[in-house]
Amino acid sequence: MAEQREPVVRAVGLTKEFRDFWGRPKAKAVNDIDFEIQPGEVVGLLGPNGSGKSTTVKMLLGLLYPTGGRLSVLGRSPRAVETKREIGYLPEDSYLYKYLTAEETLDFFGALFNLSKADRRNRIDQLLEMVGMAHARRRRVGEFSKGMQRRIGLAQAMINDPAFLILDEPTSGLDPLGCREVKDLIVALKKRGKTVVITSHLLSDIEDICDRVIILYGGKIRATGSLNDLLTVTDENRIVTPALQKPAMDKLVALLRESLDGETFRIDHPRRTLEEFFLDVIAKAKSESIETAGVVGGGRIAEYLSPDQSTSAVLEALVSEPKAPPAPAETPEPPPPDAAAVSNRLEALTAEPTAPVPEPEPQAPKAEENLDEANAKLNDILGNRK
Ligand SMILES: Nc1ncnc2c1ncn2[C@@H]1O[C@H](COP(=O)(O)OP(=O)(O)OP(=O)(O)O)[C@@H](O)[C@H]1O
Numbered sequence: 359m360a361e362q363r364e365p366v367v368r369a370v371g372l373t374k375e376f377r378d379f380w381g382r383p384k385a386k387a388v389n390d391i392d393f394e395i396q397p398g399e400v401v402g403l404l405g406p407n408g409s410g411k412s413t414t415v416k417m418l419l420g421l422l423y424p425t426g427g428r429l430s431v432l433g434r435s436p437r438a439v440e441t442k443r444e445i446g447y448l449p450e451d452s453y454l455y456k457y458l459t460a461e462e463t464l465d466f467f468g469a470l471f472n473l474s475k476a477d478r479r480n481r482i483d484q485l486l487e488m489v490g491m492a493h494a495r496r497r498r499v500g501e502f503s504k505g506m507q508r509r510i511g512l513a514q515a516m517i518n519d520p521a522f523l524i525l526d527e528p529t530s531g532l533d534p535l536g537c538r539e540v541k542d543l544i545v546a547l548k549k550r551g552k553t554v555v556i557t558s559h560l561l562s563d564i565e566d567i568c569d570r571v572i573i574l575y576g577g578k579i580r581a582t583g584s585l586n587d588l589l590t591v592t593d594e595n596r597i598v599t600p601a602l603q604k605p606a607m608d609k610l611v612a613l614l615r616e617s618l619d620g621e622t623f624r625i626d627h628p629r630r631t632l633e634e635f636f637l638d639v640i641a642k643a644k645s646e647s648i649e650t651a652g653v654v655g656g657g658r659i660a661e662y663l664s665p666d667q668s669t670s671a672v673l674e675a676l677v678s679e680p681k682a683p684p685a686p687a688e689t690p691e692p693p694p695p696d697a698a699a700v701s702n703r704l705e706a707l708t709a710e711p712t713a714p715v716p717e718p719e720p721q722a723p724k725a726e727e728n729l730d731e732a733n734a735k736l737n738d739i740l741g742n743r744k
Pocket residue numbers: 376377384385386387405406407408409410411412413414
């Protein structure tokens with residue numbers, strides 16, 4: 359039997375009240391909510407503007423302190439270094455350093471995780487390929503379109519092979535093909551046992567990939583449950599058949615009239631979604647080798663993520679099974695990412711990049727060394743560009 363695993367997130371009475379300078383309450387952004395997220399679940403956090411989604415996400419990331427209740431992430435405090443090391447985060451807005459190229463950006467974040475040079479190179483190659491940005495690896499992020507920046511943001515969120523991914527509006531700015539690819543990617547990550555929380559205003563995205571949704575309004579949970587339970591209309595039936603000839607249709611209508619005793623019913627043709635139709639049109643154009651001056655990488659990614667051997671191998675390498683506790687090493691292991699370095703990465707992602715490099719926290723000498731190396735590299739790159 360499968361062993362009972364700890365939930366990835368457990369929130370009990372979670373509350374966040376913002377106060378003004380004098381300590382007077384300003385806004386109760388999150389108001390006494392209880393929820394759990396189980397390993398391997400893809401959960402959608404929904405709600406209108408100002409409903410408390412980002413505040414909840416920031417508490418999960420340990421960037422905001424709850425003012426009430428309890429919150430554990432991966433069985434620990436969200437502020438613990440070990441927790442942050444296992445989280446991948448795509449912020450709502452891409453705060454990427456615009457003077458760095460795509461690969462330098464990933465290298466910078468990889469360095470903050472103390473990944474070795476060889477590991478970084480290997481993962482960066484695979485990630486860029488996976489998000490369809492290999493062709494633009496040496497271009498500066500500042501030149502990228504919003505969709506391209508989103509792709510780099512996603513690659514950044516996966517550089518540390520996280521067990522738990524928090525994606526704030528992952529498909530914003532992407533074209534329909536890009537959206538489909540990102541959705542396929544999230545489904546592929548789920549298959550690898552990753553836990554994913556997504557916030558989005560695009561309900562169809564959530565519907566396509568989430569197992570469960572949590573709907574917030576005014577800082578409270580208004581509805582939660584699996585999409586199947588919430589959306590299945592159990593007091594109606596739908597029967598889908600190949601198109602019926604007139605005699606069969608007449609018989610069926612007569613039977614329904616008799617059985618439904620005057621209740622109304624409807625017979626129509628099912629309708630495809632615009633997304634299905636659009637993707638079909640593009641796939642057809644591609645199969646006929648029609649030329650385009652636009653993005654071509656997209657098709658490659660979808661292929662990459664389809665369940666063939668090469669895809670599995672890549673995902674295998676990128677997102678390994680949930681980690682076993684490290685065996686006693688014969689050769690010395692590289693030191694684990696330390697507190698300030700990992701915290702700095704999350705802070706770097708949520709703060710405006712006014713200064714090119716996040717400040718190291720003063721009380722962590724190891725982090726300074728680690729950051730120093732990353733900073734030196736960054737300054738080097740930026741210096742050369744002046
Ligand atoms: N730093 C802050 N100081 C004061 N109030 C805040 C702060 N951050 C958020 N709030 C308030 O908390 C409430 C919830 O905000 P939050 O950003 O969590 O909403 P959201 O659901 O992410 O909205 P959106 O869909 O617009 O991103 C809002 O009323 C907002 O004004």
